[in-house]
Amino acid sequence: MxxxxxxxxxxxxxxxxxxxxxxxxxxxxxxxxxxxxxxxxxxxxxxxxxxxxxxxxxxxxxxxxxxxxxxxxxxxxxxxxxxxxxxxxxxxxxxxxxxxxxxxxxxxxxxxxxxxxxxxxxxxxxxxxxxxxxxxxxxxxxxxxxxxRSAGDNSGGAALIQDDFDPETxxxxxxxxxxxxxxxxxxxxxxxxxxxxxxxxxxxxxxxxxxxxxxxxxxxxxxxxxxxxxxxxxxxxxxxLSAFPKSQRVTFKFYEGVLFFLEENYIEAEKYLVEAWELCHKDANANLERILTYLIPCRLLTTHVLPTKALLEPFPRLQKLFLPLAQCIRKGDLRAFDIALQEGEDEFVKRRIYLTLERGRDIALRNLLRKVFIAGGFDELKEGETTPVRRTRVPVAEFRAAICMGSGGELVDTDEVECLLANMIYKDLMKGYIARERGIVVLSKKGAFPGTGV
Amino acid sequence: MMPSWSSAQHPPGVVPQHPPPASYAYPPNPAFIPVQVRQGFGPYTTPPPPPPPAYNPYASNAAQAQASAPGTATSAPPAPVEQPKGSKTEWPESVRRYVQRSFHPENDDASVSRAELEAKLKDTIGSAKENNSLYTIDWDSMPLPQALVRADREAQLKLHHHAASLSLTTPVYTDDTFNPRKRKSNDFANNDTSMPPWHSTNSGRSLEDRISYSPDKRAALDDPKSSKFQKEANKRKRRFENEYKAANISSPSPTPPTSGPIVGTSEVLEKKYLRLTAPPVASNVRPERVLRQTLDLLKKKWRKESNYSYICDQFKSMRQDLTVQRIKNEFTVSVYEIHARIALEKGDIGEYNQCQTQLRSLYAMGLKGNPIEFKAYRILYFIHTANRTGLNDTLADLTAAEKEEKPIKHALDVRSTLALGNYHKFFQLYLDTPNMGAYLMDMFVTRERLAALCNICKGYKPDVKLRFITEELGFESDADAAQFIIDYQGQHLLEDRTEYIAFLTGKAGGLFESARASAFKKVDIKGQI
Structure with a gap:
């Protein structure tokens, strides 16, 4: 003593x-x-x-x-x-x-x-x-x-005058x-x-x-x-806050970010998580991993950015979590995406990112539809035009074929395809409209798929 | 209908003034208790005759009839004597005296608002009538509504986990042992909610009073090191600390915990639900053997009479009997399951949720029942309340085998279609819902229709056939679909084109957006899981 x-x-x-x-x-x-x-x-x-x-x-x-x-x-x-x-x-x-x-x-x-x-x-x-x-x-x-572990009812007499049992407390x-x-x-x-x-x-x-x-x-x-x-x-x-020790700031920012993340406010969440990421000590791998666990799904939804291999290099666990999904999203492979999501479900749910990652399917779909658009090639040059213009009138049937293929050969009916297309348009992942009577999609001549260069 | 007079004059928590304001119309008269009640209850149409200065049994009789009239439209208010409509109720003399006593200025309690008092009174007498105990209750020794309201608050404080959802409680207190001086926290919204409960005993208490409340006399000790300012700060701190402690440690149980669960000895099949304020008495509790008979009886009665308020009340008392005896077995499961289903059917989400919570832990104990059915409901309910945490937890709890079960798979598919905006699939699932899930889905189908409509209006140009909307959004008929659009001010978007009706999506603009936004914003959560 x-x-x-x-x-x-x-x-x-x-x-x-x-x-x-x-x-x-x-x-x-x-x-x-x-x-x-x-x-x-x-x-x-x-x-x-x-x-x-x-x-x-x-x-x-x-x-x-x-x-x-x-x-x-x-x-x-x-x-x-x-x-x-x-x-x-x-x-x-x-x-x-x-x-x-x-x-x-x-x-x-x-x-x-x-x-x-x-x-x-x-x-x-x-x-x-x-x-x-x-x-x-x-x-x-x-x-x-x-x-x-020592099971049994050891709660006091208070429970005796309740109407129901209270398991949570x-x-x-x-x-x-x-x-x-x-x-x-x-x-x-x-x-x-x-x-x-x-x-x-x-x-x-x-x-x-x-x-x-x-x-x-x-x-x-x-x-x-x-x-x-x-x-x-x-x-x-x-x-x-900036006057406090860095370790406290990182933790605080991280939790603030995750809170926004859980509230589905991904824009704010990204802001705080990026701050935490930048403040975090470069060797605090466990903490960096925690931050990325939320920052990656966040980025996927806000800016549609996928993690690079180099970024995940030091984090084998994150590679396992995110790389398969990222690959499916890139390729626009809907079926593989569903499988990857299902395979990782337990881990994703445990980290509370499942419901967020699920929405990455939209990006996979966008990438698939974009391929259809690009495969459509260019309209013939009209008089006076010098730069070729992509074919912007795409039959719904073409998109449908792609979606059926992407879903592993499963038949998806036209109404559902249109529903998916309407969603893309509503979420501003695709610009244009569906002309239902004529069965075609009219895409914007300028930036049909915003942010992707076409 | 709400009591318009009393709420206008006395918002909850506002202390009624003495002497009564001019609008009370009749000056206080020692020989006659002003019958203010009647102005407080809505459905009464003919104005009461001005009461004579002497005691008039008819006037006060009418007042009681009003006082006991349930506020809902479902059951007709018991007709006052001079209005012989429906079943005629004779109010015993003792009840009349009780009502008088309740409104006697001498019994006024600053902490109990007029509206609360009236509600309580109505409740007490109403349930006594329902129970046919009007003549058996000793009204003269019955605690006043003021005391009952305070006791309720006290009980709520203790049971605050369930307090929000005990919407159907109609407690009748037969003992008068509780202490009306013991004031507890206000659970209703008023101005002094920010104050610790004991400070509102008298809203007029001064700051000095509150400071001297602090039992810690060390505050007065001179600390040579700290400045006067510091001392003051410490004093404040200590006071806060004391209050904080007191506010956070729930009031101790009035009775010492007994050694174990009791075993009931009551043989009565039906029992009115009352919230316990003291440990239960074995003679009032039915053992499982009797409860099983009760359940059979209730099932029959429900099929025959479908009187929900009766059934719900009986189920609550059954649940209480099970709880106090610590009976947790398959019979318990079936009681909760049946009550949950009935509540679901009747849209009583509060009770439904309480049952769900219990079922979850009962299933977790490995008891048999219908966990698949109820887990599916749980998912649908979380979709309704947009509770991501709840959904995530539920997903975490499901086993791979459970996910393949039809009701759960259906609920999970509903969830994922909504997450991805696939309204096409969603409405197909809606039309094919197992068990009673449709009752839950009905709660959010309007909101999802609005969302889908927003999607369609932005995605399709220049128009679509109305039939397409009918089919995609799962309406029964074109007329229903058209009505839905019209309900949201979209009549100008419908155009009759001889062979078909067109829906001009291109002209909708953001018409449904605000309706969609507000539909998603307000999710009424009762008895949260």
Whole structure:
């Protein structure tokens, strides 16, 4: 425990928040695998508060001395921490549950929040909130898994007076609970009115990112919007996002982008994802991969751009995900597209990109129809014309033949072909109109297939 | 019809003024309780005779009759005494006293608006009448509507997961143990929703009151290090923190949890649904054996009478009995399935959704039933509500074998045709929907017709035959198709050409675009899954 408070004193002397946060980590450090056990063994529940007070005082006596109130607050925090560590050690020995760990870690969280509210903890210590929040979330998830494994109805009496069972809340109840506490930290940071240099507002994006992760995990990503709304209400008082650490910015932009993506606002989504892409560290492959997972489908719909082999070079998983589809789209092979989509369905659905990628079929179809148009060649030169003009009156039957071929020989009736053509026109993938009575499609002389050079 | 008078005078949440405004017409009179109720209920046509200054049983009788009249057009309001139409209801003296008591100024509650009070009163008496318990209920000890409204809010706060969808609840409270002082959050829209619930007990409470609410006296401690400003900030923070905690920890259950699920002993087949506010009593709960008989009875009754409000109420009480006894088996599945189907048929999406949610977890437990049918409904419903998250989750849950089952395949095809705008295939699928899926598809078919029409108007020039629209958009007849176009102000696009009617797509411009946009925008989600 002495080591712990040496670290504590050092952190305070240097005002190094990350060093301080490291002392509150509930895992063993690489240099000291026995760290938790040593801390746990070095005290006893009857004496722990006294011990901590002693260690804090003795280690920092020669340093800038801590305010009485602050010491009181930290004693509470470390006493709760010591207690939680006891549970972690017990879990490792198979003598406790993650649920217990989560509960005791919640006490640490509360003690720390109280520290800021009542005992004047300074803003440089906010990395402690990061560590606390990070593990609160992880413990909640472990507790939920543990509880779902030990099946059976362990919900309390409240369910007894309900009309129906409530399956959803039982499943991830701990993580839901955790969200409440993360929101407390969020408010703690958001509402600090101290001058910016010493404000807890600097913790806001880290906590927001944690909340985003939690909401996505809870399958209620849309709740992230509430956080963003709150944030934008405070935007004037907030330091600019660009002043925050890059890692927090990347994560924040990524989640903002994915949110737009899930709301089908692909234009905005692309904007944020590109920002995240550009900010992301070039060696953070896992993160780059995450960004591309959404950016590629996004681009497919906004600008109809497909990923190149070179771009996907470092990401074998993305190659597997996207290359087969991309190839079918390029070739305009509808049947192969359907098969590729079906084959990747599980993976796509898991990443929530299936419903977006599905719409890539439009681009495949566009490419197929464009081939028909090009194969039609040119009209004969009329008098006075020097540049040849492509044949712009194409019989529906020709498109139909192509679509039947593209669908692997399946017969597609004329009405459906017309329906597909009308869609192309409606979506501005093709310019022209269908003259139903005459059975032809009249295409625009200038740019029948916008953005494709013909 | 809405109570026009009361809503105009007292929007929900606005505290009625004392003394009553001039429009109340009659000054408060200790010997006579002003019969303001009658002005509050719509369908009443003949104005009431001015009540004499002394107690007049007829006037207040009429008021009660109005008070208990259901607001919907489906069932005729019970006729007041002087209007002998339909079945005549005799209102017991005790009910009249109850109504009087409810409107007595002394019992006014600032937090319960007039409209709410009237609705509650109507509800209480109406359901008592339906139950034939008008004479059995001890009206003199019945809690006032004000108290019932507050109790409802309390219950809603606790059950907020389902609160939105419990549209058909008509609770009748027979105990009066709850504490009318215990005010909880307002669930209705009013001005003080942004305030923590306890602050609205008295809307006149001052800021100082609220500050001193904070039990944390450390706020007053002098911190030598922080400035005055900092202290103030901390104080505010602490207050917020306290409130936050209180607001987020749901109010503790009034009774300690019992050791396990109860086993019912009631032998009564039919039971009126009431929302529980306390742990259930075994003598009021039917065991599974009895519930099975109940289900048979209800199935017969539904076939014979098709009285949905009765059936729904009975099913809700069955579901409640199953829940409190923790009965989760194939019988439970069939109760929920049958209720879901009936609700679907009657367009009661709220109840339908509640049943669907339950069925999903019951199937997930491996219980037998008709998961294929209901999973297909689920997909169609998500298409209706344009719930991408829900669709994605449902897709993730389906096994490869399930995807080949006809109803599910149909629903998935519906989904993909819509995603790709293939209205041609969509309307073919619409005309060939398995099970009761058509009830769900009917909910979004108009919107998809508009979308298709937009497509056609942009894609085809100069015109198409009306028959083509009829066939492509799955209308029953040309007349239906024409009517649809006319309904959206497209009459000028129809042209009679002796052999056929032409639809001038080239002239439509953006006519259907705005209708399409608004049809896609408003998806009413009740009892969200």
């Amino acid at each position: 002495n080591d712990l408070f040496k670290g504590f004193a050092k952190a305070h002397a240097e005002q190094n928040g990350y060093l301080l946060a490291a002392t509150l980590s509930p895992i063993a450090s690489s240099g000291n695998p026995q760290r938790l056990r040593l801390i746990w063994k070095s005290s006893h529940s009857s004496s722990v508060k006294g011990d901590i007070k002693h260690f804090i005082k003795s280690n920092s006596s020669h340093q800038r001395s801590l305010d009485h109130e602050e010491v009181k607050g930290w004693v509470e925090v470390y006493a709760a921490y010591w207690n939680a560590i006891g549970d972690v050690v017990a879990v490792e020995d198979g003598k406790s549950t993650w649920t217990k760990v989560y509960e005791s870690w919640k006490d640490v969280t509360s003690a720390l929040i109280r520290g800021y509210n009542n005992f004047g903890f300074e803003a440089w210590t906010i990395p402690c909130l990061y560590v606390i929040g990070k593990y609160l979330r992880l413990f909640a998830i472990r507790s939920d898994t543990e509880r779902s 039982e499943k991830q109840s701990q993580l839901r609970d955790c969200e409440q506490h993360l929101k407390r930290i969020f408010t703690l940071c958001l509402n600090d009115r101290a001058p910016l240099e010493e404000s807890r507002k600097w913790g806001i994006y880290f906590i927001i990112n944690l909340l985003f992760k939690t909401y996505f995990k809870l399958n209620s990503a849309s709740l992230s919007r509430t956080i963003l709304k709150t944030l934008s209400a405070y935007r004037g008082d907030m330091p600019a």
